[in-house]
Amino acid sequence: HGPYQPHEPGYGLDQPGYNPYEDEIPDPQARMLAIKNAKAYLLKTSTKSGLNLYDHFANILTKILDEQPTNTVDIIENISKDVKWAQFRKKMDTLRDEPLIPPTFEAAEKYKALFVKQGGEEEQEGVEEEMGQPALPNVMEAAFYFEQAGIGLNKDESYYIFLALKNLIRVQPIQTCRFWGKILGLEMNYIIAEVQLREGEQEEETGEEGEGTTAEGEKETGEAGEQDEEKEAGPPKSTYKPPPPIPKEPNGTGTNKYVYFVCNEPGKPWVKLPPVTPAQIVCARKIKKFFTGWLDAPVVSFPPFPGNEANYLRAQIARISAGTHVSPTGFYQFGDEEEEEEEGGADTCEENPEFEPPPVAEMVESLSTWAHHVKGILKQGRCVWINPVQKSEENEEEDDEEEEEEEGEEQQEERGPPLLTLISEDEGMKDIPAWTTQASTNLIPEYSVAILKSNRWPGAYAFASGGKFENIYFGWGHKYSPESYTPELPPPAEAEFPSGPEITETADPTVEEEMAFKIAQEEALAEAEEEEDEEGEDD
Amino acid sequence: MEALSVPAALELVAGCGAGLSPERRAALGTSLPLLQRDYRFERVWFWGCIQGVRGSYYIAEGLGPDRAAPRSRLYSLNCVDWSLLTPATKEMLALAEQVKGRFQGDPSFEYSLAEINAEAAASLIGSGKEPVMKEEARLIATIEQIDREVGVVPRGAFVKTPLGSVHENRHFEGLSSVEAKKLSSYFHFADPVNLKNKTLLEKADLDPSTDFLDSLEHDIPRGSWSIQLEKGGTVVVLRSLLWLGLTFYHVPMTKQFGYVYFGTGEKNLDLPFML
DSSP: OOOOSTTSTTTTTTSTTOOTTTTTSOOSOHHHHHHHHHHHHHTOBOTTTSOBHHHHHHHHHHHHHHHOOTTGGGSHHHHHHHHHHHHHHHHHOOSOOOOOOOHHHHHHHHHHHHHSOOSOHHHHHHHHHHSSSOSSOOHHHHHHHHHTTTBSOOHHHHHHHHHHHHHHHHHSOEEEEEEEEEEOOSSOOEEEEEEEEOTTOOOOOHHHHHHHHHHHHHHHHHHHHHHHHHHOOOSOOOOOOOOOOOOOOOTTSGGGSSEEEEESSBTBOOEEOOOOOHHHHHHHHHOOOOOOSOTTOBOOOSSOOSSBHHHHHHHHHHHHHHHHOEEETTSEEEOSSOOTTSTTOOOOEEEOTTOOOOOHHHHHHOGGGEEEOSOOOOTTSSSSOOOSSOOSSOOGGGGGGOOOOOSSSOOOOOOOOOTTOBGGGSOOBTTBOSEEEEESOSSOGGGOOEEEEESSSTTEEEEEETTEEEEEEEEOSOOOOSSOOOOOOOOOOOOOOOOOTTTOOOOOOOHHHHHHHHHHHHHHHHHHHHHHHHHHHHO | OBGGGHHHHHHHHGGGSBOOOHHHHHHHHHHHHHHHHHHTOSEEEEEEEEEOSSOEEEEEEEEOSSTTSOOEEEEESSSSSOEEEOOOOHHHHHHHHHOOSOOOSOTTOEEEHHHHOHHHHHHHHHTTSOSEEEHHHHHHHHHHHHHHHHOEEETTSEEEOTTSOEEEOTTOOOOOHHHHTSGGGEEESSOOSSGGGSOHHHHHHOOTTTOOSOBGGGOSSTTOEEEEEEGGGTEEEEEETTTTTEEEEEOTTSSOEEEEEEEOSOOOTTHHHHO
16 A cells, blocks of 8 residues: 555655656646546446446435435345346346236226116116016115125125126016125135026926936836846846936925026126036035036035036035025015915915014024024925825825834935924034024114024024015035034945855865765675675575 | 235125124224234234134234244234233143134133043143133134144245344235246245255255245145135135135235134134045
8 A cells, every 4th residue: 555654665645746747747636537547447347247336336326316215224235136136137138028918907897898788778667667676686785784794795896796686687587686695616706696587487407308218218227127037047137226316396496496696706697507406415415525616517526426516506505595594583474375284384485564673682682583484405305305206195294103214115204394483493513503693783782783693504694684684695605513524434335145055155075085985985886786796696 | 914904905805705894893993003002013913803603703913023923912802902812832732623613702611621532631630720721722722723824925025134033025016916826926924844845956946035934835735725816816815725714815016915814713624525
């Protein structure tokens, strides 16, 4: 470094005026020169990255002064790294990516379509004059009441569903319509609308015809089998006849009282779910599977589910409706024609025009102010019991007193609870009651809403306030069980043919036994010859 | 979810049908800042709600300067009065796994262990305590389990300093749309278990400041997370199938993320059958 001590040579030469070369190059601005040198050093391009420190510092300072973050000195290294990173990106980009159209814009288009007012306003007005009630439910009103309990989707989604339901009504011949709820799935969710089609507009399902033909087909093969037995002495044909399939309930009654439409998102087209068969309900009770969100996905399970995800979804919807759709007691009443002697009791109920809603406090305290208005599903999978084996014209209604259980021969008639049962009679599981009641707010009791939450089907809710009530479901679509799910065991192995003496194998005789037998035979022969000889000699 | 972003976040999470009533929301808006002041937390998170048969527990968590340190948990029955919960012990966790069924909604309810697990009951009697488990202890253990097993944060949201403490990353600007759809961009916000088992090649790709947690990709059983784009693709929602009710949301390209639990507080042990 420079000479510091006065006795060192060259001391004092850096002062202005003492430079040895001063008389040759007068440069009063040595400081400026130093600055230029320093700047030239900073501008040196790095051999590795092509950046230079001067530009880098300039960028950092620009960024800091633009963004003005707090505690800059602590994050200065991060900022430096970020600036370098940004540089690299720009340099290496010779190919430009196509601007990706994110799916958000497509979805926004779809939602926008919901908002476009469709033509045919005159039709709509005409239709409304004919029918007394508007078919479109007030989804936003129900959403408001449920929101008081903390249940429900956000307002935007509720409004989209409202508009989607309006589209559904416009397209399909619908008499009444209701937002049933939302079932979550792994990849997509289902939004479900419960609908009653106008009478006479229901199409004949091809499924029914198919069932008829299969039943006939079975009978034919059975007869053919018997004929074959008589003709040939072939291996014995199996006399096993599978139990006849239980016919599904006709559209408009029992489990198929309502028709359900689903869509994955509001704005997507609504798909009609097929009617449910008892076999599907019976199987759905034994399995527990997540929904994937695709209606045509197969349901892989044991026992094998007769159908795909659309059928499984429909079966779960039927079970949830039957188990959790409730209304204040007295809202619905039986019609004037009380047909108690028919199998299963009355099937329909109508609104009671003289219904007076009990106060909310009472609805919260006691469960007897609520009643089911959907028929429960029997073990058979139907709401109305049917004897699958069509025997003689015995009056089967009197068989339900039998206590014996004869497998396969006669089946007991099942009777479920009648239609307007109070929910206080629902059984709980262990020590958990079937329903939990709650008032929406304890702070303002005069405006609170009575809320029912189901414990058997977590996700099923109902509210009542004044004369208004509504049921809804938000969940994964499964029943709650306090024990873990155990899949059904495979059926026991078939019994073998009973072993009796005619088919038991006898053991082959061993060599010793054979020799002994042979010797004994020869001895017997020899004795017989001797006797003959003796007799011959006597003569 | 962050206490201050609760209203917006609840809108994003409402796809599963669960949420808070306006009364509770308003109560949270006032009581959570007070909690922050009284307990001197740096951050307060609204953790969620466990629904019991007779009432619900609302849970909040408070975080100190090191976000990965054990958090203080508080519970309330009405979102107004909060009580601090003691930290979870291993005993509590072991006992809570035995207790099955819904929460009752009453913090002083006692589960009789004699019916559930005779050994545990015997050991408790041996050490001089009664063979019961209080619902409060079960609550503590359940919250701890849920946080450990399914508490989720996006990659890059938190950084680990060389001294070991964890902070929010102020440069985190959100995952890109492509990254947001992959399970590997989300981490469990708990002590990592699988990081050491990665091969050296994989470890070389990791950035020690951001990749210090386990990712969701290798969770067992596979498929125990459902990842969906909602609201027209603007929000990524992850739902856990192991603890039904845990919902995580993130808006790609923004700093908004969070998770919340609305459910019954029971582990879904039937998950392998249901997939």
